[in-house]
């Protein structure tokens with residue numbers, strides 16, 4: 001499902017009216033009707049007698065709110081509209097809808113000064129539902145003054161809130177807030193999710209997300225060359241092809257995992273098992289020689305190799321020809337888990353990578369090695385996936401973690417294009433950016449997955465999917481989704497607190513089975529994705 005900026009959405013709205021002759025008031029009517037339907041469902045089918053407060057701004061978002069007000073009023077709800085403008089300041093479609101509503105006997109209470117807040121405050125005490133139609137995609141900056149106070153008043157009332165298109169106060173493009181912002185119970189957004197609704201903290205402020213059709217021609221949306229998508233079960237399902245009944249393990253690729261150092265062999269085991277659980281036909285894991293036996297004991301189905309090592313149990317430069325030889329039989333390399341930041345190992349990684357001819361998944365200490373010398377990233381011809389967490393990304397682009405987090409999408413897409421790699425920027429709402437400029441946002445996963453080894457499993461899963469022939473960016477996106485979904489299953493059955501990375505391995509088959517099962521239910525990322 002495509003995700004848009006406020007400007008992209010506004011342009012699509014404009015083109016629907018200008019090029020496809022859909023009157024803007026028809027779009028507004030559809031938008032308001034869809035919100036009304038959602039509210040009716042919320043109340044179990046009947047709205048008569050329900051006390052609904054509608055806070056409306058003077059723009060088109062407020063206009064949508066006035067359409068909702070009219071329909072609920074018509075169905076017998078007790079509606080009060082609090083208008084954050086003078087009625088005569090409304091123009092165009094919002095003005096038309098205000099006039100119809102008033103003609104029908106609907107009540108309007110303008111909030112223009114401090115003393116007007118009191119009525120809203122009292123009404124909130126008795127409200128069954130609040131409709132937030134103050135700002136939508138036309139909002140910029142921060143909600144200050146009286147409007148900011150209204151937003152705080154609504155939030156403090158503790159009543160259920162449905163946000164129209166966007167929670168008011170949210171930056172539609174970044175998901176950031178710069179002042180008071182509505183904390184919605186659910187959000188009904190029109191035509192396509194806006195970026196701010198699927199990026200944190202916006203995703204949390206939006207509550208449950210409902211995306212509704214308001215009659216914008218599909219053909220128009222498809223003609224727009226949109227570059228950002230939210231991963232959905234339907235998209236993931238399309239990427240997974242059923243297995244040929246006559247297939248054998250040689251058809252599903254061979255992953256080589258290179259990593260490990262003294263005390264860090266578990267990371268390699270998790271990545272290797274992640275690759276197998278993702279369906280790779282064969283997995284070989286190569287670690288410093290002294291760790292091979294431990295690794296073999298931990299991973300029954302994985303083939304293990306011992307590589308030359310240095311005192312202290314880290315890979316030595318002599319490991320290079322052995323790795324290159326192993327790669328001759330492999331489809332994909334996953335490098336980094338548990339590798340250590342030893343200087344010799346760093347130079348081994350920097351020397352190895354430019355010689356690799358197959359796709360490579362680069363994680364953990366292999367990323368830290370690249371942060372010491374970016375020549376490979378800048379110059380090498382490669383098919384690579386980088387899976388940094390925000391701290392590793394910050395090192396790679398020489399900035400701070402806070403700055404990476406402030407513009408996750410921008411950072412990931414720029415890095416992917418500059419280095420011609422696929423970037424998986426981990427964290428809440430993982431971003432997957434491809435060298436072509438396309439990007440995905442992953443809605444699955446939960447804070448229980450912020451635990452040691454979780455990233456190693458992801459590395460293995462992505463490598464396992466590449467091994468089976470999926471294009472590298474597709475494998476990265478699918479891998480992120482599946483990995484998060486496994487975490488969501490694990491959290492549902494055993495809670496977030498005690499979740500460990502090994503649990504993810506056990507839930508991966510269940511996610512694949514669900515995707516194979518072709519169920520129709522689509523969820524946009526709150527709670528369980530499948």
Ligand SMILES: NC(=O)C1=CN([C@@H]2O[C@H](COP(=O)(O)OP(=O)(O)OC[C@H]3O[C@@H](n4cnc5c(N)ncnc54)[C@H](O)[C@@H]3O)[C@@H](O)[C@H]2O)[C@@H](O)CC1
Pocket residue numbers: 010013014024027028029031057058059060061062063064134135136137138139140141142143144147164165166190214
């Ligand atoms: N354009 C269309 O064809 C459609 C638009 N729709 C609705 O229209 C919305 C967008 O409408 P608009 O573009 O009119 O914009 P909004 O209604 O989101 O808000 C615009 C108003 O907010 C004010 N504003 C912006 N930032 C502010 C701040 N920081 N503090 C105080 N005031 C601020 C602006 O000056 C303007 O008066 C969408 O979110 C959606 O709800 C729907 O009706 C569907 C069709």
Ligand SMILES: [K+]
Pocket residue numbers: 061132133134135136163164165166167168
């Ligand atoms: K709103």
